[in-house]
Amino acid sequence: MYIFVDYDGTLVKNSEEKFMKTYFSILSRKVKLPIEKIFNLVMDSIYEITKIEDPSKNLFERFLESISKKTGKSKDYWYNIFLDFYKNEFDELRKIIKVNKKLTNFIKNSNYKFIFASNPLFPEIAVKKRIDFANLSPENFFYIATMENSHYAKPNPKFFAEILEKIGVAADKCLMIGDTENDKASEKVGIKFINVNNFKPELIKIYFEKYFS
Template sequence: MIKAVLFDLDGTLLINDLDLFMKNYFSLLREDFKKIGDEKELFKNLNIAIEKMLLNKGPKTNYEVFWDEFTKLTGKDRKNMEEFFNNFYSQKFPLLKDLSQARTNFYAKEVIERSFELGLKVVIATNAVFPIIAIEERLRWGELQNYPYDLITSMEKMHSCKPNVEYYKEILEKINVPPERAIMVGNDIKEDLSASKLGILTFLYNHENIFLNNIEYKPDFIGTLKDFFEILPLLAK
């Protein structure tokens, strides 16, 4: 019997064109970088700081690791740069909804609502490389923002990133649920199914019904969100 459901966001609950999203995200950011300095150098240092954050395993949060590295590389005042990024996420980031053709996935709301109805803890387990302001914005794109989630993983809260097993350990610690009582629902074989290393059940969202061979992690279940909606009451018994 499961006690918690961990949902990936992009490509699972929220459908968007990831290539378009990343292309336009970096394009908008580089345009704003031009206002404060050498955008090529800032962009290069941004990527270095992100890579450092992706390797984080604590004790600092992802947020602290990113800012320590980024300010060291750029020599920029952290307070000013935090304000710069907050402005970017509040003013420019929302444009990416249309640019990436983002929309809620079929049955996303239904599986979230069914999870709460069954008394389960619900986690938005998106990779913790974005600040909470950006994640909440993406939840709005899918009309998934008005739910009492037990946890939304963001760079401010988490001390590691997917696919590190420490990421999933921290989620379980924060919601106080043992691994065998949780299920991770996601579309990425490496990032989402790595939760199985801890004994967490996994559901691979695979709307194309592709048969998977020779993959590192085998999902416990595979299907669409409609399929997950249908088996969820059985898992929660």
């Protein structure tokens, strides 16, 4: 069986809002722009790439194009800025992370195959660090969604459908653990959803037997 897992509010107890507040504070310092300006630039670009579908380009390519058009600076400029940021300053975020030990220990000690299904709004270098922040390793996951290998984002059900197609697994072999309606969108493609607040390791086998036997 395959278990999709969200990150913010799920693998870690931090809400996405708290994480992003600290993230943009650090990014603002990096790019030497007021926090409000870099926040609006990034979030407007994220909104654009998640609302306007273009399966011919991955989310990272589309993000770089979008922010480049908004600023008049090249895609290479923004690529290098973000790459350096994720190599260096991004590590400062580790100090605010509160790990959901019950879930991360379950992942480390289980024979299920886990899919890292946080919204793919970070490139691979950042995603791997986020996994490390949660005291996990990329090797703990059968598949990891990133900006580079994704063309859709939650709550678009195509995000889940694309992963199912890539790993060659039917929805009725999967479960999604998350904390928001974005994660519950998995049910639109047939992946059962369980709220992380109801997660108990001993109940996962029972849950699979109940719904997928």
